[in-house]
Amino acid sequence: MNDLFGNSKPTPKPAAPGKNPPRQVYTVSQVNTLIKTALENNLPGRLTVTGEISDWKVHSKGHCYFSLKDQGGVLPCVMWASSFAKVKFKPENGLAVFATGYIDVYPPQGKYQFYIERMEPAGVGALQLAFEQMVKRLEAQGLFAEAHKRPLPKFPERIGILTSESGAALQDIIKSIFDRWPCVRLLFYSVPVQGEGAAEKIASAIKDVNRRNDRLKLDVMIVGRGGGSLEDLWAFNEEVLAKAIYDSKIPIISAVGHEVDTTIADLVADARASTPTKAGVVAVPDMRQVLEDLENKKVCLNRNIMLCVQYGGQQLDEVFAELAKEIKELLANKKDKLHHFYEEVVKIEPHRLLGRKTVEINEFRSRFNAAMAVGLNRTGLLITAQENRLAGLNPKAVLRRGYSITTLKQTGAVVKNAADVQIGDDITTELAGENLIESRVIKK
């Protein structure tokens, strides 16, 4: 007799009454072994089965136990953790899949099972294809062009968030922004992020916000949602949303799904955050870094102002040294002249006038010496006083001393050299107390 699969096997004959035929008795294990052999001999070593997932369970060790079913029946399935680790999507009940593996018997429970090695969602091929075709088409239309991307503001003051009210993405985005940059106002606009019509609703929300932005005053917008299956994210792959993002005058940051997900919205947006939790990194600066930068600027200003003052002080030193030298020369010159007159006077009538004139001359000489002493002393005091004031390094005091700053009226540039001006130029001279004189260059 041939068994179910056409194999010739020694089959136990039914016991005939009256005789004592050799009765073959199989143990349970033997039967299971027979079935196992029968399956091995008659089924392909590997097969691909399509069906819907049901009774999905993941064991604590990571092995998966579930069934594939269709209208006609159910096939018990096992997927070991090592194989399951390679599955990129999240299996769930009702999801149609293609599963590849082998059928084997599980003797402890006396049942056959489908041991799945690879599994992919049925129909994702079609979505994937649609996605790739869309990328090509929109790319040809220039929707992803770098040149079209609007720059993001460095310190945004008002940020719009377009996502679902119920999703975790909203809180993730808010936290990621406020953790880095608390001085910004967030404006939340609730939109559905999956399901029928979601793409249209997000697109019209983007248009709505753009239309009202003279009042909303958004500097940038974040459009996104949390992770999910390709189907869940599909709204962000639709052309209507891509066009709305492209047309938005407000720069848009996309923040869709997990790091590995790339959507059309990511490609067309002005900037992309890999997940909603990264939105803050893209949208706002880090307060700690900005404070550090401010501190650096302060140090820089302090250092440079010291240099400026030192340089100004040095210039003053040079001017006063020159002045002191000139005054000394002037006095020496005067003294020489007086001495010369004195010599002349002595020469005129030395005998006749000697007695009377000597007295006069001596008197004159002592008065002169006294006057000189006072004069020199005063000059010395003047220089000392100036040096003391200089030590204060107060550059504005220069003007009070009679110095002035001359600037070209037209440009405001300081005139340091005659070559800096042309005849006919108007110049402004600044004196102490912010008094100004305007003049015109007539000669140089």
Add this chain to the structure above:
Amino acid sequence: MAKEEIKNDITKLGFEQAIKELTGIVGKIEQGEITLQDSIQQYERGMTLIKHCRKILQEAEKKIEKIAEESSEQQK
């Protein structure tokens, strides 16, 4: 009086404008293309700008508001 006016004018600045002006001032003083008198004035302004920026950051409250949808019929 003039100083008060300058301060008032700075407190009205947004963070971005303040940082921009501050960066300009630091650059000008650094390059020395500025008279001593101006540099002192600019230095004072720079310090006031830094104070203003810190104040914006420290006093920031985390504000969130909701935008309601406005149907396009309401638009003209």
